[in-house]
Amino acid sequence: MTTPPPPPQQLPIEAQWCLEERKPCIDLEVARSSQQQRWGLQGRPPLAPLRGMWFPFPQPQLLKFWMHKTPSPLDMVFIDGDRVIAVEANTTPCPNLPCRSYGPDIPGTSVVELGAGEAARLGIGVGSAVRIKPLTPAPAAPAQD
Numbered sequence: 436m437t438t439p440p441p442p443p444q445q446l447p448i449e450a451q452w453c454l455e456e457r458k459p460c461i462d463l464e465v466a467r468s469s470q471q472q473r474w475g476l477q478g479r480p481p482l483a484p485l486r487g488m489w490f491p492f493p494q495p496q497l498l499k500f501w502m503h504k505t506p507s508p509l510d511m512v513f514i515d516g517d518r519v520i521a522v523e524a525n526t527t528p529c530p531n532l533p534c535r536s537y538g539p540d541i542p543g544t545s546v547v548e549l550g551a552g553e554a555a556r557l558g559i560g561v562g563s564a565v566r567i568k569p570l571t572p573a574p575a576a577p578a579q580d
Contacts, residue, residue: 443478446471450489452547452567454557463489463547463567475548481507482550489567495542501534502526508551512559515543519563525551
């Protein structure tokens with residue numbers, strides 16, 4: 436007898452990426468711990484417009500993401516500091532391993548995942564400014580697992 440998988444991860448909205456003046460802000464769930472980052476958007480239905488998940492990292496590093504068990508296509512926006520360094524648009528869901536990895540061959544500091552097509556719809560591309568602000572004071576860093 437197999438146990439059913441846990442329900443998909445739903446994190447609170449803790450940050451916003453506000454685009455240029457007179458454009459909307461994207462509400463972001465924040466995957467802070469390594470466990471939250473591993474789960475990401477697995478098993479989640481398509482993201483609504485102006486919703487996403489932010490994966491911040493403490494230091495620049497090569498960031499490679501995949502779509503294992505993520506049922507809906509996504510746009511992955513790779514960021515270094517305050518600029519977009521790459522966009523992987525309309526990434527393909529991957530129900531079974533092996534899965535393709537996405538990401539540039541240069542270090543970055545974070546990734547924002549959006550519903551497929553959102554980056555283009557909002558005019559987000561390489562070189563776009565990134566201004567992500569917390570909505571509440573950041574909690575203490577969780578213990579690494």
